Amino acid sequence: MGEQLGLSEETVIETLSQMQSAGIIRRLGVIVRHHELGYRANAMLVWDVPDDQVDTLGQQLSAEQKVTLCYQRPRIKPRWPYNLFSMIHGKSRDEVMAYVDDLVDKLALKDTPYEVLFSLQRFKQCGAKYIVQENAHQQAVLR
Template sequence: MKAAVDAVDRRLVLATQSGLPLVSRPYHQLAEQLGMAPEEVLSRLTRMLENGVIRRIGAVPNHYAIGYTANGMSVWDVPDARVDALGASVGGLDFVTHCYHRPRQPPEWPYNLFAMVHGSSRAEVLAKVAEIAGLLGSDCRSYDVLFSTRILKKTGLRIGG
């Protein structure tokens, strides 16, 4: 079933798609900008999140600007029957920014669990990856780390006004 989006929802999406205002009360500023109550801004955003119209609202720090210049996607070959439980454990580590299950592409690509790790150096990233290997224990059949070589611009879908 397609979620209903009215003209006010669309204006709210347009006002927030490039980020929330960088003020102490961003929802109040949006409400003032759009001519509605802050509670309505929050209830509409909540409804759109629940209906899947928008996927998330969150901070996206620039890890390069805060000193994390070594970025490694660790890839793991773990038992398929345990990938969800193991992924939840790995994803719960404070130094893993995102963790997900992906299908294997044998024989070239045996990995089914991915976890992004950032650090101030490759040595720091490798030390954190070693912690993940220790957590996975005998469930880890093999792994590798793919380091970023350049910065790509990351933006989500943008709708026109």
């Protein structure tokens, strides 16, 4: 990698290490593919939560064992009323649906509108390719 970038091994390691401690790199390591590991039921669970409660529910959902991602996103009314997104991976559809029912009970969400969007075909999955501005780079990150 250093050779490709024209940088020394030491600089590459130090840069990655700094990006990691600064939080730019969230984690560095082996990136697995859920589907190939037998987690075939991948569901996006979306909720329509009152704006003043979205942070609370977002934090509650994040603390749940099987919730792997949890984001607030904008509503686009009337087509899209949901403002809280969470991702669940399970080995089967039944397992995921039973888990969603448990979540609704546990977090008292029976009056909160939600939908479960299972994934069907995967057309593409790869790491983000960050397209770079040639000039402004290194220094700011390395500083």
